[in-house]
Amino acid sequence: MSRRRRRSRRRSGAGRMVLIVIIAAVLLAAAAGAFLFVTHRSTGQKQKQPDELLTEYMQFLAAGNYDAMYELLNAQSRLNISREDFVARNRNIYEGIEAANIRIEIKGTEQKENGAEAVNYQTTMNSLAGEISFFNQVDFQLEEIPGEDGKKSAGEYRMIWNDWVIFPQLGRTDKVRVSTDRADRGSILDRNGNLLAGKGTASLVGLVPGKMNRDPAGPGGYAAVDLERLSGLLGISVEGITKKLSAGWVKDDSLVPVKTLKHVDELNLLADKPDEANLQNQALQEELLTIPGVMITDTAVRSYPLGEKAAHLVGYVQNVTAEDLEKHPGEGYLTDSVIGRSGMEGLFEKELKGQNGTRIAIVTQDGEEKLVLASIPRADGQDIRLTIDSRLQQSIYDAFQDRKSCTVAMNPRTGEVLALVNTPSYDNNDFILGMSQEKWTALNEDERNPMLNRFRQRFAPGSSFKPITGIIGLSTGAVGPQENFGEDAAGLSWQKDGSWGRYYVTTLHGYSPVNLENALIYSDNIYFAKAALKIGGEDIMKGLETLGFNQEVPFEISVANAQYSNTETIGTEIQLADSGYGQGQMLINPVHLASLYTMFPNRGTVLKPYLLYKENPAPEAWIENACTPENAEIIENALVKVVSSEHGTGHKAMRDDVVLAGKTGTAEIKASKDDATGTELGWFAVYTKDLNLENPLLMVSMVEDVKNDGGSKVAVEKSKEVFEQYIPKKSAE
Template sequence: MLLRNKRNLIIAGVVVICLIIVTVFFIFTGGKNADDYVEDYFALLEDKDYSKMYDMLSDDPKVDKDVFEERYTNIYEGIEAQDFSLKINSVEDDVVDYSLTMNTVAGKVTSNNQVKVTDGKLAYNEALILEGLESDYRVRVSSESATRGRILDRNGNELATQGEAYEAGLVPGKLNGEADYERIGSLLNMSSAEIKDEMSASWIKDDSFVPLKEFAKDSSGQALVNQLIAIPGVKVNTTTVRYYPYGEATSHLTGYLQQVNAEDLEKHKGEGYDESSLIGRSGIEAAYEADLKGSNGHEIRIVDEDNELVKTVASKDVEDGKDITLTIDVTLQQSLYNEYQNDQSASVAMNPKTGEILALVSTPSFSSNDFILGFDNEQWQALNDNASKPLTNRYRSTFVPGSSMKPITAAIGLDSGAIDPDKDLKAEDRWQKDSSWGNYYVTTLHAPTPNNLRNALIYSDNVYFAKAATNIGKDDLISGYDRLEIGSKIPFELSLNASQYQNKDSDFDDQQLADSGYGQGELLMNPVQLAAIYSAFVNEGDIIQPYLIMNEKPDQMWVENAFTKDTANTIKDDLIGVISDSNGTGHAIYHNDIELAGKTGTAEIKASQDDTTGTELGWFTVMTTNSDNPILITTMVENVKDRGGSGYVVDHMQAPLNSYLYK
C-alpha cells in the first residue's frame, strides 16, 4: 500500500514538473511556435521596422545593429521591395523553412531560406535578407531606361520625339572656387545662390560633373556653349531630351512633360516612377501617358567582394513606349497656326465624312520645348502674365457662338414644323415680341426681302432667327439642343469643356429664347462640338463622331438622325448660298471649282444691349460638300470688333483651306 502511494506521488510529481515546464515555456514564449516568430519578424519588414527586427535576433547576431539596419534599408529600398508574402514550408526541430515573395523593381522575387528559432529568437544569417546573400556580398541593381514613344501625325511626321540638347554643368576640381559663379549664372539665367545650392550635394567629388541647366542645341545654343567653355570648370555635354519639332504650332495638342511631384509619385505608386521621372502634364502626352511612357528594364544581381556575379536574382526587359499616331495633318495644323498666331483663336479641322480630326489649333501658344529645357522665374512669370493667355487651350473651351448657331436653329425649326422655309417673316431692322420686353429689341444689320429662311442665312438676319426661335418655342428648342447633346460630355480623346444652352437655374424666358435663336442668350459652344454638328448637313442629318487617334474610328455616328435628311439637305443648300451668293457673308472664300458651304458668326460680348465697350468674337465654319478631299474647318477668333468682325476670320481662312484642297 505504501509502495503504491509512493509510486503515485512520483507520477504526480513528474506531472507537476511537466506542467511547470510548460507554464514557464508559455510565459516566456507567449504560447508561440517557431513559425509564429518568423511570421512576426517578416511582418516588421512590411513596416520597415528594422530596429525591432534586429531585437528579434539571437543574442549573438554576428552583425552590428547599425550595420544591420543600413544593410536592410539599402537593399530593400534599392530593389524597391514591397507587397511581401510569407509561406511557411515546414518546421522541424525549431528550424523553419520558408519562402518570402515580394514585388521588386525587376519583378516578383521569391527568396527561400531556413532559420533556427531558439526561445523566440532568430539565428541571423544573411539569407534572411535575400537568398544567396553572404556577409561580404553586395546587391546591385542596374537599369535601362525605356525610350518614350513618339507622337506622329497621319503621315508619319514626328510631333514629339527624342532630340538632343546641350547640358551645362560644373566640375568642382577645375573651378576657380566660387569666383565665377556670378558670371556662369548670368549666362545660364541662374543666381549665384542657386548654383551654390546645386554644388552643395553630398555626392559631389572633385571630378564629378554637376549638371546645372539644359538649353537648345541650335545656333544660339552653340554661341552660349562658346562663352561657357571659356570659363574654367564649366563643361557642356550633349544629352537626350523630349523634342517637339513643330514648337508652338502643335504644343497645345501634344502637351508637354514635367518632372514628377510628390502627388504624382503617390498617385502612380508602383508604376515605375521615381523622383527624376518625367510625366505627361497636358495634351496627348498626358492623355496617353501609360502608352507613351514604356517600362524601364531592371536587373537585380548578387556580386561577391570582387564584384563578380554570384547570382541574378531577377530581371525585367526594357519595354519602350508605344508610338501614338494622330489623325492630324501637320501641314494644315501649321497653316492654321500661321494665319491666326497673333490672335486669340481656336481652330478645328475635320474630315466631315469620317470624323478624323485634321487640325486642333489654339493661339497664341507656347513651346513645349521650353517646359523640357526649363524656364527661369522671369520667363515663367512673363508667360503667366501675358494678357493674351498663351497657356489657355481655347479649343477645349466654350464661347458664345453668335450667328454660327443660326443653321442649327433653322434645322430644329424645320424638323419641328415651326419653320416654313419659304414663308416671308417680314424684314425688320429691330423687333420685340411684345411690350413686356420694355426697351429691349433684337436688332440686325441686314434684313433681306423676301425674309425667308434662305435669305436669312445668306444675309445672317438676327431678327428672323429671333422670331423663328419664338415660333419653335422653349420646349421644342431645348428638346432639339438635348438631341444634339449640347450640354452633355463630349466623347473625345482629349478633355473638352461641355457646351451649354442655359446657365444653371436659368428661367429661359421669352427674351432668352429669342436671343438663343441667333446664338446669343446663354449659349456657349465648344468648337469641336460645333464642327461636329455642322457635319450633319453633309451627312444627311447624322452627326459624325470626331476622333483623334489614327485607326481607332468609332463604330457609330455620334448622333444618328440628328436632323431629317430633307432638313439637312435644305440647310446645306442654304449654306452653299452663304458662300456662292455675292451677298453672302462668306462669299469672300468662294471657289468656282469646288463647292463650299459655310456660315459666319459674330458674337457680342457685352454687359447689356446699350454697352458700347464690349468686344466681339468672330466665327467661320466652311466645308466641302462633294469633294474627293472632304474637309470642314471651324475657327473662332476673339476681339474682332473694328477688325472686320467675322469677315476677318473668313479672309484668313483662305490660305489654310487652299493649302489642303490643292495639296
Template sequence: MKYRHNRKRRMIRVGFLVLSIIFIAGVVLFTIKGITKKEVVKSPEQVLKSYMNCICQKNYSEMYEMITNESKETIEKEDFVKRNSAIYEGIEAKNINIKIIDYEEESLTVKYNTAFDTVAGKVDFKNEVAFLEQDDQYKMVWSNSVIYPGLTEDDKVRVSVIQAQRGQILDRNGRMLAGKGVASSVGIIPGKLENRKKSIVRIAKLLGIKPEDIEKELTAKWVKEDSFVPIKKIAKVKELDLLALDPDETIVEEQKRQEKLLKISGVMISDVEVREYPLKDEAAHLVGYVQNVTAEDLEKHAGEGYTNASVIGKTGLEGVYEKELKGENGCKIYIADSEGKEKEQLAYKIVKDGKDIKLTIDADLQAQLYKNFKSDKSCSIAMNPFTGEVLAMVSTPSYDTNAFIMGMSKKQWDRLNKDKKQPLYNRFRQVWCPGSTFKPVIAAIGLQSEAFTGTDNFGNEGHSWQKDKTWGTYHVTTLHTYSPVILKNALIYSDNIYFAKAALKIGTEEMERSLSMLGFHSSIPFEIMMAESKFSNNKHIQSEVGLADTGYGQGQVLVNPLHLACIYTSFCNDGNVLKPYLLYKENAKAEQWISEAFSKSVSQEVLEGIKSVVNDSHGTGYAIHRKDMWSYVKI
C-alpha cells in the same frame, strides 16, 4: 489517557493529510507551470514566421530582438536595421510568404522556402536557419545569409532600372508631334573652373539663371573635382541651319551664346536626349508637354513604375495618353560583391517601351490655322464631316512647349502667366458665344419641328425690329435687307431678325428639348475633356427676349467649337451627328453620336443654304469662295 492517545493519533492523521495536500498542490503547480511555459515559448518555426512578418511591417527593431546574443555581437542594432531596411525596401519586397519544409529538432534547424514580390518581379528561394535556446526563448542564429543564401556582409543588393523609351505622338501622315530629340547640355567641371565666383556669375548671366542655382548644383554631395555637373539644357544648334542661305536670326544668336560659354574654362556642352515638340507653338495646347516627376507625382502614382528619373505628361495629349506613352521600365535585382561586380541575379523584369500614338491630326493644316490666327485670341477646329476625324485643334496665342523641357526660368514663367492674352489658356476646350454660326442649327430645329418651312416669308422689317412694346427699348438689329425673307436668303445674308423670329416660332419648350437632344448641357464623347455647351445658365431659357437672342447665337448660348463642328456633320450625313475622334484608324469609318437628329430632307435643305453663304456673291462668306475647290469637294 485513552482520550489523549486518540487525540494524538488524530493530529498525526491531520498532519499527514496536510502534507499530502501540499505535495499534491506542488506537483499540480509544477505541472501547470511546465505546461504554461511550454505553451508560451514559441517554437523555432513560429519565431521564423514572426521574424518574416516583421519585414512586411518594417519592424526591423523587433527582428533584432529575435536573434541570438552571439549574433548581436557581430552587428549593432542600428546597422542591422539600416541593412535590412535598405535591402527589403530598396527592392520593394511585399507579399512575403514563408513555407516550412523541414525542422530538425536535434539541431534546432528550420528549412524553409521564401517567396515575395519585388520591383523586378517575384523572388523565390530555399534557405535554412539554426536556433538556440536563450533566456527561455528560441533565438535565431543570424547572418546575412538569412536575407538571401550566400549573401555576405561585404555584398550589396543592387537595383538597376532600365528606363523605357516614351512613345511618340504622330500626325496622320506619320509626322512627329512629340518624340525623341537632341538638346545641348551646358555643364561645368569644377576642377577646371578658374576664378570660380566671377565665372559662375558670367555663366549664370549667359544662361539666364541665378548664380546661387549654379552653386547649389556644384556643391551637391556626389560632385567631385572631375565630375561633369549639368547646369541647364539649351537648344542644339545644327550645322545645317547655320549653313542655310538665310539662317534664322535666333539660331545665329544661340550659336554666339554657346561660343561665349565655351570660352569660359571648365564649361562643357554635350548632346543630351530630350522630349522634343517640332511644331512648337502651333500645337502646344493640343500635344502638351512632359516634366520630371515630383514627390507629389510619385506619391499619387505609387506602384505605377515611376522613379525619380521618370517624366510624366502634364498637359494635352501627353497627359491624356500618359499610360500608353510611358511604357514600363525594366528592372534587375542582383547581388554585387565588394568590388561592385555582379555575383548573382535575383530577379529581372524586361523593359517595355511606350506605344506610339497616331492621331487624325494633319500637321500641315494645324500649322496653317495657327499662322492665320496666331495674333488673335481664338480657337479653331477642323473636322472631316464624313468620318468624324478631327484634323486640327488650335488655340491662339500660344507658347513653345520645348521651353518646359529645357527648364523654364522663373522669369519666363512669370512672363507667360502675366501676359494679358493668356497664351497658356486652352481656348478650344472652352465654350464661346457662337453668333451667326448657330443660325444653321436654329434653321434645322425649326424645319424639323415644323415651326416653319423654308419658303415661309417672315417679312422685311428693315434693320431693326422688336416683337412688341413689351420689349421696351430692346430691338434686334441686322445689317442687310433683302427679298423675299425666306430661310435660304436669311442664311446668305446672316439675318439676325429672321432667326430671332424663327426662335420665337419654335418656342421655348421645343428649343430646350431640341438643344438638349443635340448634346447641350452634356459631356462630349471625346478623348480630351471639353467644356459642356449650354443654352442658358440654368438649363432653362428665362424670357422671350432671351429666346429671340438664342435664335442668332447670342443671349446665354455658349458652345464648344468641337461640339458645333459635330452638329454641322449632320448636314452632310442625312441628319446624323457624328462622334468626333482623335486616334487614327487605317480605314476611317463614321460612328454616330446622335442618330437621326434631323431628317434627310431637313439636313439637305440646310446644307444648301450653308453652301450658298460661300458660293452666292451676296453671301457673308463669299470672301473665301474658291472656284478651284468646289469642283471636287465632296458635299
C-alpha cells in the same frame, strides 16, 4: 566509436506539421497596419517553439521593427553582428526592394546533431521586380536566459542568424542590388508619321572647373567677371552657378551642367531666310564658348518639333513630384521620372510611359552577379499616332498667330480631327529645357492668355449657330424653307411687342424675298429670333439636347459642355429670341460646333470626332438621324450661297475650283444689354461640299476682339488663306 546517427524529429501527430503565415503588409507600414494569420497546433509548453519564434520574427519584419527582430537572435549571433549593423542591413535590403505581402509556409522542423532545431519554410514576397520565392532553413538553439532573480532559466530558443536568413546564398559581404533598365517613352506622331513629341537633341551648356579662370577672391574661387558674363547670358544667378560648381561630386575634369538650350538647326541656317530665333541661339552659343571653361555638348531630351504651333494639343512632360509619387503608387515612377502634364502627353501618359525593367540580384563585393532573385523585362512606351496633319496645324497657326483665336479642323467625311490650334501660344520645349521664373510669370501675366487652351472652352457662337436653329425649325415643322414671318422680317430693328420695353433685335441688311435661305445668306438676326419664338422654348431645348447640349462630347480630349441657358431652362421670350441667332446665354465648344456641321454634308448624321489614327478610317455616328436628308440638303444649299453669293457674309472665301459651304458669326460679349464697352467674337465655319475630294476639309475658327476690327471677316480671310494652302488651286493645263 561509432558515429552518432543524426536524429530527425517531426513535430506533428500523424504526419509533418505545416504552418502557414501570411504577412499582408508593406514593410514601410506601421506595426498597426500589419496583419498576421497563424494556424498551428498548440505545443503545450511554456517556452515558444522555433516555428512560433519564426512567426514572431516575421511579424516584426512586417512592422519594420528590426530592433525587435534583433532581440530574437542568440548570443553568438549578436556577437557576430551589432544591433546597428543588423538593423541597417535588414532595412536597406527589404525596404530597398520594396518587399511586401510576405508569405511563409513552414514545412516542418528537425533536430540537428549540435542540438539546434531547424525550421524549414518556403518564403514568397512581392518586390519591385515581381514575386520572389525561395525555400529556406533557419536554426534555433536553446539558450539559458537570466531571470529577474539572477538565476538562469531552463532555456529558451533563440535564432542562429546569418545573412542567408534574408536570402539563401546571401553572404556576409554580398549585397542585394536593384538595377533599373529605363523604358523609352513612346513618341507622338501625326497622321503621316511626322514627330509631334519624341526623342530630340538639345545643347547642354556646362562648365569644366579645371579650365575656368581662378580668383581666390571671386565667388567660389572663380573669376567674377566670367561668372557674371555667364549669368547674364544664361539668365542664371552667380550664386546658382557657384552652387552647382560646389557640389560634392565635382572634380577639376567634371562637366558641371548649367543650362540646356535649344539645339542650333544647321539646315535652317542654310535657308534663304533663316529663322531669327535660330540665328539668335547660334550667336548665344558662340559667345558662351568664348568664356573659359564653358563646354557645349549634345544631350538627349524630349522634343516638340512644332513648338508653340501645337503646344496646347501636344502638351509637355515634367519631372515627377512627391505628390505625383503619392498619387501613382506601384506604377513604376522613380524620383527622376517624367510624367505628362497636359495635352496628348497627359491624356496618353499610361501608354506613352512604358514599364521600366527591374532586376534584383545578389552580387559579390566585387560586383559580380551571384543570383538573380527576380526580374521584370523593360517594356518601352507605345507610340501614339494621331489624325493630326502637321502641315495643316502649322498653316492654321501661321495664319491666326497675331490674334486671340482657336481653330478646329476635321475631315467631314470621316470625323478625323486634322488640327487643333490655339493662338497665342507658348513653346512647350521651354518646359523641357528649363523655364525661368521670369518667363513663367510673363506667360501667366500676359493679357492675351497664351496658356489658355481655347479649343477646350465654350463661347457664344453668334450667327454661326443659325444653321442649327434652322435645322430645329425644319425638323419641328415650325419653319419652312419659304417662311417669311408676315413680310415684315426685312426691317433692321424689331421687337415682338411693347412688353420688351426698349429691347430690340437688330440686323444689318434688308433683302427680298424673305425666306430661310436668304436669312442665312444675309445673316438676318430678326428672322432667326422670330424662328426661335415660333419653335418655342420646349422644342428648342429638346432639339438642342438631341444635338448634344448639356452633355459630354464623345472626344478623347475633355471639352466644355454646350449650354442654352445658365439655368435649367430658357426663361424669357427675349432670351429665347436671342438664342435663335446664337446669343442670349448660348455657349458651345468649337469641337462640338464643328461636329454639328458634319450633319449637313452627311445628310443628317452628326459624326463623332476622333484623334487616334486608323489605317482605314470609317465615319462613326455620334448622333444618327439628327435631321432628315432633305432638311440637311436645304441648309447646305443655303450655306453654299453664303460663300458663293456676292451678298453672302462668307463670300470672300469663295473659290472657282472648289465648292465651299459655310457660315459666319459675330457674337457680342458684354456684361448687360446696355453695355457699350463689350467686345465681339468673330466665327467662320466652312467646309468643302464634295466629300469625295482627296482631302476634304471642315474648319471652325473663332477669333476674339474683332469689334471695330473687321468682325467675322477676320476669320473668313484667314480661313481662306488656310484652305488655299491645304487644297491648292489646280494649275491650268
